[in-house]
Amino acid sequence: MQIQAGSGPLPREGDMDAEALRRYGHLFVDWIADYMRDIQSYPVLAQVKPGDIRQALPSIPPAHGEEMEHILADVERVIMPGITHWNSGNFMAYFGVTSSGPCILADMLTGAFNVSRMLWKTSPAATELEQVTLDWLRQMLGLPGPLFGMIHHNSAIANALAAAREMVPGLHVRQKGLAGRKEMPRLRFYASEEAHSSVEKAAILLGLGQESLRKIETDADYCMNVEALDQAIREDLRSGWWPFAVIATVGTTSTTSVDPVEQIADMCERYGLWLHVDAAYAGAAAIMPEMRWILRGCERADSLAINPHKWLFTSFSCSVFYTRRPQALRSAFSLTPDYLQNNEGHSGQALNLMDYDASLPHGFPALKLWMTLRYFGQDGLVNNIAAHCRLARQFSRWVEFSPTFELLVPTRFSVVCFRTHPAGMHNEEQLDRLNERVLNRVNAGGRTFLSSSRLKGRYTLRLAIGNLRTTEAEICVAWEELQKALRLEMGSIPSSWSGLRQGRLHLLSFSGEPTTALSGSGSIGSC
Template sequence: MDLPGGSAPSGVDTSVPTPRSADGMEAGARHMSADEFRHWGHLAVDWIAAYWEGLPDRPVTPPVTPGQIADRLPPQAPATGEEFESLLEDFDRLIVPGLAHWQHPGFLGFFPMTTSGPAVLAQMLTAGLNTQGMTWATSPAATELEQRVMDWLADLMGLPDRFGGGGVIQDTASSAMVVALAAALWRRAGDRWRDHGSGSRYTVYTSTEANCSALKAARLCGLGDLQLRHLDVDPHTRALRPDGLRRAIEADLSAGLVPVAVIATIGTTSTTAIDPLPAIGDICRDHDLWLHVDGAYAGVAAICREMRWINSGLEHADSYSVNTHKWLLTGFECSPMWFADPTVVTQALNTAPSYLRDVTDDARKAPDYRDWQVPLGHPFRALKLWFTLRWYGAEGLRAHLRQGIEHARLFAEMVRGDERFEVAAPHPFGLVCFRLRADDAANALLLRRLNATGDLFLSSTEVAGRFTLRLAAGGTATTEDHIRHAWDRIRTEATDLGQGG
C-alpha cells in the first residue's frame, strides 16, 4: 500500500485488514440503526429529565481529587464496539458523580450557565443534521436563520440601528474579542500590522477589571502583554476611568506608538461594573480607535426595558458581544456578536482558498460566516437561539432576567441586615460581592467551609485588594428559597467560625 507523500518506513506493516463478520463475510462499521437510535434516544432524554428533577438531591460539586476519575477508566480504547446500554451505564456510574453540576439550583459561584428544554432539544436536532454553515451555499437556511434571529435579539435588547444586519454567533465572548481585535488592527493598518516587528507599535486599552480573555486576544493577535494597557478603575464604581484612558492614549502617541482599540465592559466578571461608554466613545472617536464592548454576562439584561440604561454609549461601539448561554437559557456555546461595519472583519479574516470558491456566494447578498470568525467551520447555533426565543417569548425571557436581579437584591438586603457582613460592590444585575467584616483569612476559610457542604457553591474575587465572596443568581432552576437557604448556610458557617451571631 502506497502512502501519500512517500513510502512507509522499512519494517512497518501497511496492509489494511478487511473487516469480516462472524460468518467470514466482509463487514463494515456497525452503525446504530434508526430503531436503535429511537430506543436509546428516548432513554437519553428520560435520563436528562430525571437528572434535572433530581439535581437538588446531588452535591453541587464532587468530593473527588485530581486523577480519581481517570484512574477508573481503561488506559486504551476498546478494540470492538460495545452496546449503548454499557455506555449509558458507565456515564451514569463513572462520569456524572465527578461533575460539578452547573444546572444545580445551589450553583451560585460563577455567572449562570443556563440551559432549557427547547435549547437542549434544538441541540439534539442540530447534532442530527450535523450541518456546516461556513458559507451561505453550504447551508442556506442556517445562514439566513442566523441573520434573522440576530436581528430579533438586537431589537429585543434595544441595540443601536447601526448593528442591524451585522450579527453572527460566536462560540464564546473570548472568541469575539479575538475577532474584534483582528478587525481593529486591520482597519488601522491593513496587512502591515502583520509585518515582522511592526506589531510592537500597536497598543490596546482596557481596565484592570476586564475579563482575562482580553489578554488572550491580544496575544493571539500578535501583541505583547505590555501592549495591552490595563488601566485603573474608579475605587467605588470599579469602572474604567475616562481621564486615565485619555492620558494613556496621549502618552503612547507622544512615544510614537499607534493606539488601535479600547475594550470596554458592560458587567465586568469580578463585580459586574459598567464602564462609562459615552465618555469612552467620545475618546475613541477623537482618536479613531475601534471600540469593542464586552457584554458577555450582563448585556442581555437590556431585554428588560427598565435595564436599557446599560446600552448608553453603545452607539459609539464598532462591535458588541453577549453570551446568551450565560443568563438567557440557550445552552453553551452561543455568543451573539454584532458589527457596525461587517466589511472590516470580513476583509481582515477572508482567505478565499480555491477549494471554497465554487461554494462562496456574493457576500452582498448573504454572508459567508467563515469570514466573521476564527474557525472555518460554523455550527448551526442559531437553531437553539431561535427555539429559545420562540418558546419563552420576550415576556418569558424578561421574567427570568428580572427574577435573577430580584434574587440578587434580596440577598444583598439580607447581607446588609447582618452587621457581621458587608456588600463590597454595586450589584445592578444578578451578582452580589460580599464579605465578612474580618480579615482575608477568615473570608477564605468561610468560602472553603461553604463549598465543602455540598449544598451550594460560591466563588471569590478581589475587590480593592481584599478577598471577597461572590454569589451569582439567575440559574434556570434557582428560586428564592434557594437564595434564602444559601444565606442561612452562610450565617451558620460564619457563626461556627466564631464570627458572632
C-alpha cells in the first residue's frame, strides 16, 4: 500500500481524538490486511546488513509531533526491509508459527483495554476469562481436571522450578535465600540432553547454577533414557546432592521426540521429585484424538507447559502453564504490599493471579487465545494441525526418495530433520560444512527460511511447518531451493573431495514418487 506522508510538525496536547483514531484505524487495518494478503511475496528472511536499520533512523528524538501517515510511510521505508516474516508460509525455521487473523484483532482490543490482571479487581474479565479459556483448552487436550492454569510470556520453567524448590522440606529458600548457608545442600534437577535451553537458563536465573542441572543421555530415538536417569539420581544421592525435580519433554526442540513421561513419573514418585513436563510445541497436537497418547502420564505431572504461540495460531507471549499444586506456586510467589491490599483474594471467590507468578504487571493474554479458540473451534484447530503433519510427512517422503538427501529421525509431528548426503561423501566434517553452506544459500535466496541443529554431533537441517499459510506450494519451494543450493555447492566442491556421486539422480513429483532419471550433471531434483 502506498502511504502519502503529511506535511509539517503538529503541536500535541492530549490523546488522538476518536475521529482521528477511527480514520487511522481504518488505514492501519487496511495496511495489515494488504500485508497479510501479500506476505508470501516478501523475502522471508530480512535482506539487510547489521546496522542498516539504525543508520536509516534519526539519531535524535522527534521534537514535534508527526502525522500517522508519515510514521506509517517510515514503517514501509525503514522497518519492512528489516522484518523477517514469521507470519509467512515460507517461514519454516525454528518452529513455524502464525499470528492468525482473530489473534491480530484480539491484540488490537488488548491494546485498547490496556489492563493488568494482577489483582482480580484490576480486571475481573481478564482473570476469569483466563480461567475459563484454559479449562476449555484442558478439555480439548484430553487432560483430566481440575488443573490450575495461568498464561505466561513463555513456558514458565523457572516458575515450575521455583515451586519445586519451595517444596523441598526444611530449605526455606523464599525466606533465607541460597547464599552463605553452609547447611544448604547442593540442589540437583534433571532433563534430557535434548531439553530446551530455557531449562538451563532457569537454573541461572534462580541462582541454582548450571551445575545444578544434570543432563541425561537419550536413547536412539532422542528420548530421555530412564535407566540413565535412575542411575544419575542414585549417584547424586551418594555424592551429597539433593535431587528435587525432573523436566520431561514432549516434543524436543531439535527432533520433536517424546520422553517416556509415564516411566519418568514413576521415577519421580519413587524419589519424591517434582515432575514438570515441557510440551511447549508438541502438546497442541493432543487436540487430535489420535494423538492424545503424547500426553499420557502428564496427568501425574506436578506442572505442564504448552505454548499456543507455537502451534495454536496465537501471537507470541502466550504460554499456558498448568499445575496440580497451585499452593506450591503461591508459597513461592505470594507477596502483597500495602498498596495492593484487597479483600477479594481472601474470600476464596476470586483469584489474584499475581500471587502465583513472579512478574508484575501482566496484561490480558487470555483474550487472544479465547478469540482464536472460538474462531477456529476444535475441529478447525484439528484440521490445520493435521494438515501440517501431512505436509511434513510428504516432505519426508521426498527426502527419503532422494539419492542425495537423508532423513535423520522419524517425522513425528510437523518438523522434518534431514541433511544432504551425496553418495561417496563419508567424512562427517565435510558433510557438516556442505550442509551448512547449503542452508546458508537457501536462506540467502529469500524464498524460504529453514534452521539447523546438531543431532549426535551431526549438522542437521530442520524444516518446521506450523504456519496457516504453509501449503504444498511452500514446501515445494523449499525442496527446490535445497536442491538448487546443493547443485551449486556440488559444482564448487574441490577435486580433492573424491568419490562423490556422478551417477543418476531422480526428479521428484509432487507425490514424492521418483518419476524421471537425469544425469549427474543435470538437476538435483524438483517438485
